[in-house]
Amino acid sequence: xxxxTDFPISLIVLCSGLGLILIGLWGMLxxxxxxxxxxxxxxxxxxxxxxxVSIGYITAGTAPIINAAVPMNEAVNMVVDPVPxxxxxxxxxxxLGVTAVxxxxxxxxxxxxxxxxxxxxxxxxx
Amino acid sequence: MIKRMFIFAMLALMAVIFFNLVANYSENTSLSKLGxxxxxxxxxxxxxxxxxxxxxxxxxxLDTLGEVTVLFISAAGVGLLLRRTRRxxxxxxxxxxxxxxxxxxxxxxxxxxxxxxxxxxxxxLPMIILFGVYVFMNGHLSPGGGFQGGAIIASGTMFMLLALxxxxxxxxxxxxxxxxxxxxxxxxxxxxxxxAGGFLDNRxxxxxxxxxxxxxxxxxxxxxxxxxxxGFELSAVLDRFRKEDTGPV
Numbered sequence: 001x002x003x004x005t006d007f008p009i010s011l012i013v014l015c016s017g018l019g020l021i022l023i024g025l026w027g028m029l030x031x032x033x034x035x036x037x038x039x040x041x042x043x044x045x046x047x048x049x050x051x052x053v054s055i056g057y058i059t060a061g062t063a064p065i066i067n068a069a070v071p072m073n074e075a076v077n078m079v080v081d082p083v084p085x086x087x088x089x090x091x092x093x094x095x096l097g098v099t100a101v102x103x104x105x106x107x108x109x110x111x112x113x114x115x116x117x118x119x120x121x122x123x124x125x126x
Numbered sequence: 127m128i129k130r131m132f133i134f135a136m137l138a139l140m141a142v143i144f145f146n147l148v149a150n151y152s153e154n155t156s157l158s159k160l161g162x163x164x165x166x167x168x169x170x171x172x173x174x175x176x177x178x179x180x181x182x183x184x185x186x187x188l189d190t191l192g193e194v195t196v197l198f199i200s201a202a203g204v205g206l207l208l209r210r211t212r213r214x215x216x217x218x219x220x221x222x223x224x225x226x227x228x229x230x231x232x233x234x235x236x237x238x239x240x241x242x243x244x245x246x247x248x249x250x251l252p253m254i255i256l257f258g259v260y261v262f263m264n265g266h267l268s269p270g271g272g273f274q275g276g277a278i279i280a281s282g283t284m285f286m287l288l289a290l291x292x293x294x295x296x297x298x299x300x301x302x303x304x305x306x307x308x309x310x311x312x313x314x315x316x317x318x319x320x321x322a323g324g325f326l327d328n329r330x331x332x333x334x335x336x337x338x339x340x341x342x343x344x345x346x347x348x349x350x351x352x353x354x355x356x357g358f359e360l361s362a363v364l365d366r367f368r369k370e371d372t373g374p375v
Contacts, residue, residue: 008153018144022137029133059155063269064165064177072169079177081154081161082168086181090193093273093356097200100363104207107367 010057013050020047034106034116038099045095049088056084173333173342174266182271183345187326191315194355198308201359208366239289247289254282262353266342272349276356283361287368295365300358307355314344314351 020043027040061080062070070078110116157165164181174180182190239247262275286293318327328348334341 010153011148011151014151015148018148022141022144025140026133026137029136030130055154056161057153058157059153065267065269066169066175066177075169075177076157076162076165079157079165081157082164082177082181083158083161085178086186089178089182089271089273090189093193094196096360097197101200101203101207103367104204108207 008059010054013054013057017047017050017054020044020050023047032117032119034109034118037118038102038106041102042095042099045091045099049091049095052084052088052091056081169336172328172345173336174328174345175336175342176266176268176271179266179271179345179349183266183348184326184328187315187348190352191311191326194308194311194352197356197359198304201363204363204366238292243289247286251282251286254285255279258282258353258357262349263339263346265349265353266345267339272352273356275349275353276358276360279353279357280360280364283357284364287364291368295361297362297365300362300365304355304358304362307351307358311348311351311355314348318344 024040024042024044024047027043028037029040031037031040058080062078064075064079064082064085066072066075106116109121113120115121156162164185165177168174168177168180168185172180172184174184238244258275258278260275261270261278262272265271265275283295314330315326317330319325322329326348328343328345331343331347333343340346
């Protein structure tokens with residue numbers, strides 16, 4: 001039994017990513033502290049990035065950068081898919097922007113209420 | 127309690143979906159059609175050694191412009207939420223006396239960083255910024271690019287804000303650099319429509335020798351603009367999150 005063929009690297013990354021998504025969802029749904037909810041969001045975000053990267057992996061592929069080790073005419077058989085990597089690059093930046101705005105909201109709520117608990121901000125709850 | 131059960135039931139269902147995904151997963155052994163096209167034609171068409179850069183900057187350049195816009199809007203949102211206006215200061219005064227006194231005490235208790243940290247910051251900060259510039263200038267040749275380089279520059283700013291809390295970042299300088307680089311990015315994109323194949327086409331400049339620093343047409347230019355914009359935007363966001371945020375503008 002060969003561990004590399006039974007558990008390919010992308011499967012490990014995929015499972016870790018899906019696990020992170022679940023942990024993050026659990027954190028967002030059960031925690032009442034807003035900072036912890038944001039941490040949950042970041043975990044889910046990271047998990048989704050890992051899933052996307054693992055889907056783009058090609059068996060025994062290397063980084064999609066042409067150099068002495070990856071000559072231009074053989075690159076097609078040697079590199080991983082560059083499209084998911086580019087998408088993840090975009091997704092990381094968007095996630096960062098969303099997290100920054102959420103944290104700014106928390107700072108404002110804390111300034112107004114002196115609390116981080118979501119249960120005490122109920123007047124806009126429907 | 128029933129809510130909690132509901133949450134766990136939902137998570138369990140998600141786990142079932144994910145389990146099915148994993149159970150039927152098999153690793154790809156060849157590139158997708160789109161990826162195959164990009165890997166096969168990217169180097170000759172665009173002259174970029176880093177194919178992720180070719181996809182991000184040129185093939186999907188419009189997405190990157192949108193991404194930069196989203197980052198700009200979120201930086202503007204943070205600035206709007208955390209600004210210190212007269213009204214906000216009045217709000218602060220309305221707080222309980224104890225809280226206010228505690229806050230003032232905290233600010234006064236702010237110890238300056240030690241000699242070692244200050245000297246190390248002055249020594250390392252130029253190098254960190256230089257490394258950030260290196261990463262975004264070489265985005266078409268090596269791993270890295272505008273966003274990564276910008277994040278490194280912002281980490282340098284973070285370092286400075288932590289080690290030298292008294293340091294002042296000029297908001298005006300940030301605003302001017304950010305606006306100019308964003309504007310030039312769009313101008314380069316429009317030049318692509320006029321002189322080459324379409325919006326954000328990098329072949330408005332000579333492709334140059336493959337693998338050189340100044341090659342791949344407009345990609346180094348675009349990534350420099352993106353790097354400057356991202357670096358200054360993230361620095362502005364970090365600056366806004368400072369507690370002693372009382373500077374003008």
